[in-house]
């Protein structure tokens with residue numbers, strides 16, 4: 006049987022994905038046509054991105070699953086017309102990208118690199134950075150990305166604490182959960198990394214009260230989602246130097262408008278949602294593997310829970 010895969014993730018992305026999907030389908034021994042337009046009742050699987058114009062899933066009566074090219078699914082998970090199973094993206098290249106982004110910015114803070122990059126002639130200020138084992142890193146979110154970053158930072162010698170919804174026990178990582186656990190983590194963290202999904206429970210998680218719990222002079226790296234942090238509370242905390250610096254990759258509204266205070270704040274680095282991108286060659290294999298699993302009667306990998314929203 007020939008499957009019909011509707012690529013509903015935008016025309017530009019389609020050009021990137023056409024060849025990798027075709028190779029992955031051949032490798033998996035699946036016969037399928039990948040189209041950007043089809044009669045909804047003929048579609049077996051939908052490949053999706055939040056930028057898609059497809060918002061009403063009701064007519065896709067035969068569709069067995071919707072496969073997101075994005076890890077974050079906050080813009081689709083609450084769609085009431087989506088009754089099909091939804092899988093989010095977990096992909097080795099995406100994970101590697103996030104490891105590199107987080108490690109790079111942690112090391113920048115850890116080594117105090119900015120002071121040397123911006124030093125003026127004669128600024129001979131020799132501040133010895135601590136070694137990694139003297140530095141406390143806190144990671145909010147211990148999922149596919151948070152845990153991968155935690156493990157890499159551990160390998161570099163950092164002390165790593167993490168926070169998740171469910172209680173966890175992980176080798177060498179001090180694990181916390183719940184409100185008290187979050188407070189404990191924040192109070193001892195020098196560099197905080199936020200890798201949580203945006204859900205009703207995580208929205209504005211880092212509000213004024215919680216930012217004030219951070220160790221004074223802490224640094225913040227947010228490649229998770231903009232809505233995890235109360236923007237004004239962060240600016241206030243930076244102004245008071247409760248937080249020494251923030252590196253922000255994600256924002257409530259993207260692209261971040263040129264007049265947003267984050268662009269202009271001397272202690273904020275803005276990166277334009279580039280922490281980790283889904284790359285077609287590896288993501289196509291992930292998508293096809295999931296289709297093959299469903300066709301073989303196996304459970305979808307990385308299925309999103311409608312209860313938790315991630």
Ligand code: NDP
Pocket residue numbers: 076077078095099145146147148149150151168169170171172200201202203204206207228229230254255278279280281282315
């Ligand atoms: P996962 O679903 O694998 O992990 C999410 C983690 O967050 C889990 O550890 C989960 O806890 C924890 N969590 C969720 N809700 C809560 C809560 N209410 N309280 C405490 N912990 C909570 O996601 P990924 O690691 O794959 O991705 C994380 C996020 O990173 C994405 O949702 C997306 O927003 C962002 N992202 C950003 C990119 C960028 O380029 N900037 C690229 C890709 C992703 P538990 O383990 O108990 O379930």
Ligand code: OXD
Pocket residue numbers: 074075076077078094281282283
């Ligand atoms: C994602 C992202 O969720 O790029 O995949 O932010």
